[in-house]
Amino acid sequence: MGILKLASFLVTASMAMAQAATLTTTMVGGLALAGYVGSNTLYFDVTVLNPAGVTFTRFDLRTQLGPAGPADVYVTAPGVSQSANRTNPLAWTLVGSASVTAAGTSQAILAQPFVLAPGTYGMAIHMSVLQAVYTNPATPVPPLPTIFSNADLSINCVDARIQNSTPAAPFSGGVSNVRTPNVICYYTTATRVVNFTATPTTGSSPLLVNFTASAVSTNPGGILAYSWDFDGDSVPDSNLQNPSFTYTLCGVYNVTLTVFDALGQDTITKTGFVVVDPLTARFTFANTALPNVIQFTDTSTLAPQTFAWDLDGDGVTDSTAQNPIWPYAGSCAPTQVRLTVTNSCNTSTVTHAVASRPTAMTLFNANNGGVVGAGNYFDVNVTNPNGISICGIYSSCNVDPAGVAATAQVYVTPNTYVGNDLNAAVWTLVGSGSGLTAPFNSPTYFQFASNVYLAPGSYGVAVHLGLVGPAYSGTGTSPAPGSTTYSNADLTYTLGLSHTTPFGGTVFTPRIWNGGLVYETVATGLAVYRKIGNGCAGTLGVVTNVATTLPRVGTTLSVTVGNLLANAGFFVLGLSDTFGSLGPLPVDLGVLGAPGCVSYVSADSVSLLLGAANTATFSFQLPNRPSYLGIRFFTQSVGLDIVNPLGLVMGDAAAAVVGF
Numbered sequence: 001m002g003i004l005k006l007a008s009f010l011v012t013a014s015m016a017m018a019q020a021a022t023l024t025t026t027m028v029g030g031l032a033l034a035g036y037v038g039s040n041t042l043y044f045d046v047t048v049l050n051p052a053g054v055t056f057t058r059f060d061l062r063t064q065l066g067p068a069g070p071a072d073v074y075v076t077a078p079g080v081s082q083s084a085n086r087t088n089p090l091a092w093t094l095v096g097s098a099s100v101t102a103a104g105t106s107q108a109i110l111a112q113p114f115v116l117a118p119g120t121y122g123m124a125i126h127m128s129v130l131q132a133v134y135t136n137p138a139t140p141v142p143p144l145p146t147i148f149s150n151a152d153l154s155i156n157c158v159d160a161r162i163q164n165s166t167p168a169a170p171f172s173g174g175v176s177n178v179r180t181p182n183v184i185c186y187y188t189t190a191t192r193v194v195n196f197t198a199t200p201t202t203g204s205s206p207l208l209v210n211f212t213a214s215a216v217s218t219n220p221g222g223i224l225a226y227s228w229d230f231d232g233d234s235v236p237d238s239n240l241q242n243p244s245f246t247y248t249l250c251g252v253y254n255v256t257l258t259v260f261d262a263l264g265q266d267t268i269t270k271t272g273f274v275v276v277d278p279l280t281a282r283f284t285f286a287n288t289a290l291p292n293v294i295q296f297t298d299t300s301t302l303a304p305q306t307f308a309w310d311l312d313g314d315g316v317t318d319s320t321a322q323n324p325i326w327p328y329a330g331s332c333a334p335t336q337v338r339l340t341v342t343n344s345c346n347t348s349t350v351t352h353a354v355a356s357r358p359t360a361m362t363l364f365n366a367n368n369g370g371v372v373g374a375g376n377y378f379d380v381n382v383t384n385p386n387g388i389s390i391c392g393i394y395s396s397c398n399v400d401p402a403g404v405a406a407t408a409q410v411y412v413t414p415n416t417y418v419g420n421d422l423n424a425a426v427w428t429l430v431g432s433g434s435g436l437t438a439p440f441n442s443p444t445y446f447q448f449a450s451n452v453y454l455a456p457g458s459y460g461v462a463v464h465l466g467l468v469g470p471a472y473s474g475t476g477t478s479p480a481p482g483s484t485t486y487s488n489a490d491l492t493y494t495l496g497l498s499h500t501t502p503f504g505g506t507v508f509t510p511r512i513w514n515g516g517l518v519y520e521t522v523a524t525g526l527a528v529y530r531k532i533g534n535g536c537a538g539t540l541g542v543v544t545n546v547a548t549t550l551p552r553v554g555t556t557l558s559v560t561v562g563n564l565l566a567n568a569g570f571f572v573l574g575l576s577d578t579f580g581s582l583g584p585l586p587v588d589l590g591v592l593g594a595p596g597c598v599s600y601v602s603a604d605s606v607s608l609l610l611g612a613a614n615t616a617t618f619s620f621q622l623p624n625r626p627s628y629l630g631i632r633f634f635t636q637s638v639g640l641d642i643v644n645p646l647g648l649v650m651g652d653a654a655a656a657v658v659g660f
Helices: 003-017
Strands: 021-024 039-048 054-062 069-075 093-100 105-116 119-128 147-149 153-164 183-188 192-199 207-217 225-229 244-247 251-261 264-276 283-287 293-298 306-310 325-327 335-342 347-354 359-361 375-382 388-395 405-414 428-436 444-454 457-466 471-473 485-487 491-501 504-513 515-520 528-533 546-549 556-562 568-574 605-610 615-621 632-640 648-657
Touching: 021 147, 039 183, 054 069, 054 093, 054 119, 069 105, 093 192, 105 119, 105 192, 105 207, 153 183, 192 251, 192 264, 207 225, 207 251, 207 264, 283 335, 283 347, 283 359, 293 335, 347 444, 359 485, 375 504, 388 405, 388 428, 388 457, 405 444, 444 515, 556 568, 556 632, 556 648, 568 615, 568 648, 605 615
Parallel strands: none
Antiparallel strands: 021 183, 039 119, 039 153, 054 105, 054 183, 069 093, 069 119, 093 105, 147 153, 192 207, 207 244, 225 251, 251 264, 283 293, 293 325, 306 335, 335 347, 359 515, 375 457, 375 491, 388 444, 388 515, 405 428, 405 457, 428 444, 471 504, 485 491, 491 504, 528 648, 546 556, 556 615, 568 605, 568 632, 632 648
């Protein structure tokens, strides 16, 4: 048997005979994060005491029963604690991953064990979908220990924490008080182990990467030599322990490290470990000053060289400009806009559903996220004098990757959400829609089945998502939150807070909604019919004035008038709500024998109404002429009644605008 085969046999045999050791923290459990957002990170410090280092092979974790998910293990550089780095992703290196099935005490068996040389490290275990169970060490009497050790390892939980995070951002979100993760560490002290880390592992060319070998051997002389292949061509590039290498060409590279001791060698290859000039297609979009014309802005990373836009959803490239402008016919129905970017070795594509109606966006800069069904609360002040008609919303979703089915429900209450967010009785569900999620920190579009009209004034709005959780901004610096007010010529947002369930659950404040309302205005052909004045009560109550069809050119406006005592009344149509034949409006008709009744509308046209079952209909054919668009008029219903000496009651008044 050759010397290398013999060495390989001896190494394999020695590792097989090595006994797995464990070190356990407190496993009594009892606590889980309130407001869990679908991802959490456990933090603690680890000190390797064994002079030969240890190889971590598995972690047992206490979890809530639920779906399976991934667990990723990160460590800091030697001598760096986790305490000051919970929101600093640059301090962490991914060293191991496992697929975990939630089962009370769950096993995370690492696909690739990792070695830590002697020293102290910060350690983070990031779990997506899974919810960690942990312990408050101060609760029992006497308090539970916060330091756990044996001859090989020490786990320090004096400042251990649990953190709400997101799948795409392990080191973000709110951090708990001092809590002890429920963890069992499995490790070996085998004869020879090899691993390596590097930073950075992705970036634009020329990319300087610093490599660090993590290799130990208990054989005579320890590790004697290193051999690195940085570019996957099977040709050694360095024999230093911790070399640097500059990648000058775009590409994805495999990296191999081979170490030698007195008995032989071990090799580890990491496939696709270094990515040079990576591409991620991204774009934003916004309305321009021209109706239904959209400005698209490329925000892709890193520095693509070519751009191909399909702007009308037909699968054909419409523009190769980096930031094109495109006109649309004008619709609340979305167009699937696709951007494909390329460089010398990579291609990336992203698609967004884009509605061409006016949109008032906040920001897409989430550093927090909610559980499935959670929502955001904020105020909207409609400043457009004709109001707005909402046909859909954009919202950021707490999912990655994209393409997940989601729903949205929109609730409204008069005036403000402040002081009303826990009172479900004052809220009305006004709109709902479904869609497929866009990439994290991008707008997902939900189109309503029917429009929601908001007259000028202030409203509290609640947006709750279904099937997925929302992503939004809060306190913190990773990234920093945006403004709490956003406005355009039609409306102003004042933001806001978050609930884990509609009008209940856990409240988080402040929280900034990442989204936008898509709406129609008179300028985009909005047809309006809205109440502007209350009628006085007759024998059957207030005479109603409700449009069953909106005033659109080329169609018939139909209005239902109800609560007519004698099945008869009048319908008043005027061109003013400020001045009529009797002078300034409104006019109090109490002096004419109708106390509490008010005339709101100039009587330019008065039509007799005859009906049945206390209801009558007023109909009016609008010519199919574009010149009628935007014309405003006013209406008021009148009922014959014996409730007062005048013999009639003034019903509700409404304002109307002719649209498409």
